[in-house]
Amino acid sequence: MTDAATSEDARLPPLSVEEYGRLLRELGAEPVAESAVRLNVTRMWAHSPRLMLAQQPLQRYLRFDSPLTPRVREVATLRIGWRCSAPYEVMQHVEFALTQGLSESEIAALFQEDVGTGWSPAEAAAIRATDELHALHTVTGSTWEALSAHFSPAEIVDLLSLVGRYWTVSVVSNAVRLQPEPGAAFSDLPGAPTAHGGAP
Template structure:
């Protein structure tokens, strides 16, 4: 987390424009709208389009297994130093089959002990995407357990969460009620 206060104030759910209400409608049904969406609702037309792409990445249309997807998302969020993203996706990752030990090892990356060859390949490719915006030939070849669509979805997932991390960090989106900031991601000014 980079900022102690938001640069873009989340909308007040009791004072929404029609465009904001429409953009937030999918989340309002659940009765709980998290800060990322309340913040992005300041640009409601962008939020509506964002929801379509993010919905794809987080759905079963993404050919990665939920565990593989969350491994990529958490590593991306950690490398981008996005405390908010990390906090949200630790819970999702645990539900997707990651262990608490694995979540901690994600911080170390592909060099951490005890990863499977599959996990090392996914983490290495994620590191290269975030750091260099490109997967090297060697790392691409190491993803041979993924089919073409899965490789594309792996890149889409890292790209989506790099973008999300940029927004969260730059807009100063604060943790939601009940969340705890991982001390390793406390970069607040």
Template sequence: MTRLPPVPYEEWDEEVLRPLTGGRKIPPSNALGLLLNHPRLAKAFLGFSTPLVYRGTLPARIRELAVLRVAWRRRCRYEWSHHALSARRAGVTDEELAGVRRGDPTLVTRAVDELEDTSTLSDPTYAELAALLDERQLMEFVFTVGAYAMQAMVYNAFGVEPDEGMDDGGMPAAPKATPHTKPGTGPHTNSGTSPHTAPVTIPGTTPDAPSDTAPGTTPDAANPAHP
């Protein structure tokens, strides 16, 4: 359930959205409608996220697989629904999408899980990434995981629903948060797990395994309304 109503489409400030749209007309988006409640924040954030995603050097397949792993771990239905489309356009197969949900130990999944669990990368995983990516791509990979983890937190906290007609892949709802009554206590304390990493089984999949765009491109014309 949406906690902060999105700004109505007819009231959107096109100048605020210009870092994403370049002045183009784009369809309604629950995420952008939420962001537009805070125009200065929206413009600053889009100025960061748009070049990272649409004018970066990280290969699109790797980027989308990383974003989807973040979305699945954090049970962010909005993020999954948009990036599953982008991933398919980047050549990601249905079996690979299922592997993201299962937690198959691919390099991308292992790297995302390490970043999410520990806020760093192990030496072996870093070495594998460095053998695949150049320095700028490696930086973009870590920034992408962090940026979409933040977005997942925002969309879940404010109850942003997938846009009309978007498929969330049968994702279960994010776990309900519980109040933290004392400093240093709560579901994230010394447990090694957190609500967004809890295994969940959906039809046709198995629970997650334990964790162990080229320059000059523009947002996907069929899916432009997600930062």
């Protein structure tokens, strides 16, 4: 791994809050919640205003309107963030996952090759599917059977799309070396990634 792959200097700093607000006004876009504006990832996407606007409905759907349970959503999101060694993505979703009832020990287990036992059958299937999508760019027949046993067709499509969405967020945040917000830090849970694009 080269120094260029692990340096913690941001390559593409997010717009300032003021610049972001001015951009939204120029675009005639709907206001964004203050909690979202504070996030560096929100203002990083603003470097491509049309993409920023185009992806917002998908992001809202996957976060708030999908039939996937919040736990399954966060399990898959954290797992793909870990697989991509994306410290910013993992940092944000550790906090989201805690609010959805995952414990710190459960979250830390997602940062290991062997996630252990104690997961529901649906969660275990989601973890397997996420791992295979990352490694194989598809899922095996046995994993498809497990998904079909615990998820509706709509939920399966949403799960696959969720993993793809947060793979995109992970690799983009790694490439631009997105940094924590002021006063925040990358997760210090065991196994959590600390360098953009490093192992695993």
